[in-house]
Structures are given as structure tokens and as C-alpha cells.
Amino acid sequence: MKIDITVPNNLNEITLRQYKHFLKIQKNVDDEKFLNAKIIEIFCGVKLPHVMRLKVTDTELIVKTLTEMFEQKPRLLKHFKLNGVSYGFHPQLDDLTLGEYIDLDTFIGDWENIEKAMAVLYRPVVNRLKDKYIIEEYKLGKDDLLLDMPMEAVLSSIFFLWNLGLDLSEAMMKYLEKAEGQTLTKHHNSLLNGDGTTQFLASLVETLQDMKISLN
Incomplete structure (x- = not known):
């Protein structure tokens, strides 16, 4: 089954609502692989069953891309x-x-x-x-x-x-x-x-x- 995923290119494509959802999930999840799956589900808008069909290497690359975005220190968006x-x-x-x-x-x-x-x-x-x-x-x-x-x-x-x-x-x-x-x-x-x-x-x-x- 082919799964199309659109990964956000910048923080403008991620909402505060999504981030707050992620923070709530993060508090209750200890398994890193499952947390990665939830990250993709929340920020890429992909249903969890579909995320589970992705290759581990692909999920790690997507999560790395998302993580690097949050590590940036953006200039003030006026x-x-x-x-x-x-x-x-x-x-x-x-x-x-x-x-x-x-x-x-x-x-x-x-x-x-x-x-x-x-x-x-x-x-x-x-x-x-x-x-x-x-x-x-x-x-x-x-x-x-x-x-x-x-x-x-x-x-x-x-x-x-x-x-x-x-x-x-x-x-x-x-x-x-x-x-x-x-x-x-x-x-x-x-x-x-x-x-x-x-x-x-x-x-x-x-x-x-x-x-x-x-x-x-």
C-alpha cells in the first residue's frame, strides 16, 4: 500500500494546537518508537495505522526533520x-x-x-x-x-x-x-x-x- 506523507517544511506549517496535543501524548508515552509514530501522526496528519506501515528508517528520518525544526531559534514573526x-x-x-x-x-x-x-x-x-x-x-x-x-x-x-x-x-x-x-x-x-x-x-x-x- 502506497502512503503519501507531507512533512512540514517549517514551523509555520505546525499549529499550537498540534504541539499541545503532542505534549500531552509525550507525558504518557515511554516507548520511543511509538512516540515517533505519534509525532508523525500529529504533525503530518497521517492516521496511526498508516504510520505503522512505514519503514523504521523512514519514520526516523521524518522525526529527525521535525525535531530539527523545533531546535531552531526563529526570528520574531511579527x-x-x-x-x-x-x-x-x-x-x-x-x-x-x-x-x-x-x-x-x-x-x-x-x-x-x-x-x-x-x-x-x-x-x-x-x-x-x-x-x-x-x-x-x-x-x-x-x-x-x-x-x-x-x-x-x-x-x-x-x-x-x-x-x-x-x-x-x-x-x-x-x-x-x-x-x-x-x-x-x-x-x-x-x-x-x-x-x-x-x-x-x-x-x-x-x-x-x-x-x-x-x-x-
Whole structure:
């Protein structure tokens, strides 16, 4: 039986929904060969019985291709289209409201709910003039729409926020290390005092480490 498989060429062809599905499967599967089969099923859209008919060498090559894509550190994807709607990355992170900051800080390291953080970072573009654009005001309850957003946007935005921390001076980095473990209340107070960016980056350092994302 001939089986046609389309392997994604880049992270734009993989959705957040698919990746979250994979993470759930990964938690409960110890057998590497079966996990490879599930990877192909999820990311290539091939039914499991058909995957089982593939040669082992072919499955290993497909999984290697997919794995290498996730090991990349993509440049920030500022725009993408989803269901006919143009989404743009938040053009002014310094202008985050308290509510936006709380949701971003709370969910950026939580893969089960990371679409809530993405809903803060990416929103429909309501006006555009050349390279400048305005995004829709932040609204609760729209995060489910982003489950089908491309993984390139998800990962590139996470790395972008992390790189903001890398650009800090040595003294700032030392401050960030001391800031670990601060309560959410302290985060809120610091925002009101004008230190929100520093506290935000401190939280990102910790959550990214918890997510076990390679920072090298």
C-alpha cells in the first residue's frame, strides 16, 4: 500500500494546537518508537495505522526533520494570518496594561494555557500604515482562536522576550537573579512604581528555564 506523507517544511506549517496535543501524548508515552509514530501522526496528519506501515528508517528520518525544526531559534514573526484575519505582534510592549502584564506573566510558562499569553502578544491588526500598525484592544476570552496559530509565532515570540533579557547590562542581570521568587503582588507594585520591565524579564528568565527551552 502506497502512503503519501507531507512533512512540514517549517514551523509555520505546525499549529499550537498540534504541539499541545503532542505534549500531552509525550507525558504518557515511554516507548520511543511509538512516540515517533505519534509525532508523525500529529504533525503530518497521517492516521496511526498508516504510520505503522512505514519503514523504521523512514519514520526516523521524518522525526529527525521535525525535531530539527523545533531546535531552531526563529526570528520574531511579527505578522501572520489566521482564518482570514491578520494578526500583529504587540508593537509597544512598554505600553502593556496591568491586566495584559498579569496574563502574560502568568501564562507565558504554562504550556497548557500558553494561548492566553499569545493572546496578549498577538492581536488582530485594526489599522496599518506602511510598517506601522495598531492592534485590537486586549479582550478576554479570545485566546482559543489562537490555538491554530503557527508555532513559528509562538516560539519566535518566546525567544524574542528572552533576548530582551540577554540585552540587559551585567548589573541588570544580577538584579534579575535577585528578583527570582518575588510574589505577584510585588510584581504589581513594581509596575506601579515604573519597574515593570525589569520584573517582567525576571519572570521570563525563570519561566523559560522551567520550560526547559535551550537558551544557548
